[in-house]
Amino acid sequence: MKTHKVSTNWTDRVSFERLEAETSILPRGFFGRHTKQVARELLGKVLVHGRTAGMIVEVEAYLGLNDQASHAYRGPKGRNRVMFGPPGHAYVYFIYGMYECVNAVTEVDGTAGAVLIRALEPLCGIELMHRRRPKARSIEDLASGPGKLTIALGITRRLNRADLTAGEFTVREWRGAPPIQIDVTPRIGIRHAADWPLRFVVRGNPCCSKGPTGGR
């Protein structure tokens, strides 16, 4: 008997066990550098939460007091304080009454900076991601945007300020990973400093976000 429906293959690209065995957690020193440099180098790394994980394929750099698009622009107060704190922690904020976005805090303690993780290529825990985002029609759609990936990985404000260098919420790198081809563009969805080239994507990766009008 033939089925009428073509179904996507939601199986993992790699087992969680192999991912753990073949990657190392990024140390705090990785994050405690200039935000732009950290952003570029986060491409190709792996964001892990619990038993779900994906390769980072799209990021944006948000600077400190000189970047009008950054939450840190008006100085340390309220939710943005974590951006001025020690590097290697998560900054998770709630936006548009519905979504959460996750950043990695950069720069040395006392200086503001963060990298917004905008898209992942799912690697493991894919069935769980699909259960969390049942509307996704393909693996490429599961985590192809800042609001999508937090849902897929189960990241909420509960993880704001979490230490990304230990525990079950980490950023990892493949040992001996090959270099990545990077495209640079303006950041998406902002009004101020809208032409600054601070968005970085893995060239040609199908999991990157589509942007407001479907293009890039």
Added chain:
DNA sequence: CAATAGATCATCT
């Protein structure tokens, strides 16, 4: 394909 509206709330004016 492109454009637009609606959802829904923390934060700021």
Added chain:
DNA sequence: GATGATCTATTGC
């Protein structure tokens, strides 16, 4: 009271 580091469904070509 308005805006926002978004996503989805719907409408229109």
